Amino acid sequence: MYQNGCNAYRQSAGNMVEDSSVVLIKLYDGALRFLSLARRGIMEKKANVRGENISKVMAIVNELDCALDMEKGGELSIQLASLYRFAMDKLTAANQRNDLGALGEVENILGTLKEGFAAAAAKAKTDRETTVLPDKPTAAPQEGVRFAV
Numbered sequence: 001m002y003q004n005g006c007n008a009y010r011q012s013a014g015n016m017v018e019d020s021s022v023v024l025i026k027l028y029d030g031a032l033r034f035l036s037l038a039r040r041g042i043m044e045k046k047a048n049v050r051g052e053n054i055s056k057v058m059a060i061v062n063e064l065d066c067a068l069d070m071e072k073g074g075e076l077s078i079q080l081a082s083l084y085r086f087a088m089d090k091l092t093a094a095n096q097r098n099d100l101g102a103l104g105e106v107e108n109i110l111g112t113l114k115e116g117f118a119a120a121a122a123k124a125k126t127d128r129e130t131t132v133l134p135d136k137p138t139a140a141p142q143e144g145v146r147f148a149v
Contacts, residue, residue, distance in 0.1 A: 021121035024064075028114035031060040035107050042098045054095045057106070061087050083109055 034056040041049030065084040068077040087106045094102035 021117065021124070025114060025118050025121065027060050027064060028110055028117070031057045031110050032107060032114070034060070035103055035110070038094070039100060039103050042094075042100055042103070050098070051095060054091050054103075058088060058091050061091070061110075080113075083113070 034053040038050050038053035038057065041047070041051075041053060061084050065081055065088075068081055070077045070081075073080070087109055090099075090102040090106045093099050094106070
């Protein structure tokens with residue numbers, strides 16, 4: 001009975017983490033796709049295509065920034081927030097000046113972040129799959145282990 005409950009918990013917890021990782025990676029994929037379309041808009045001198053797609057990237061980056069948990073994320077959240085703000089500034093410049101270089105910088109940042117989060121999600125999934133829970137709960141604390149109550 002205990003093992004069944006642990007397996008159910010592990011599966012549901014794993015699905016939640018996996019789902020949020022998948023969503024995060026899809027957001028980065030979407031932003032990169034819109035950057036590509038914005039690049040095409042600049043190259044083809046289509047201001048509406050450029051502007052619409054840069055706006056979509058900005059909306060995604062803004063949501064990523066707003067979703068950061070500064071308390072739990074600590075230094076990592078601070079660094080991500082800084083990168084997101086830098087990307088927003090570059091997107092604004094790209095939109096105002098048809099700057100392909102600025103789009104390239106944002107593409108590099110978001111592509112690197114996507115790869116990093118994808119690798120972390122894959123490692124977390126592997127770790128979850130290899131974690132073994134005990135068959136029975138331990139009734140008494142182990143010798144030498146202290147608990148704060």
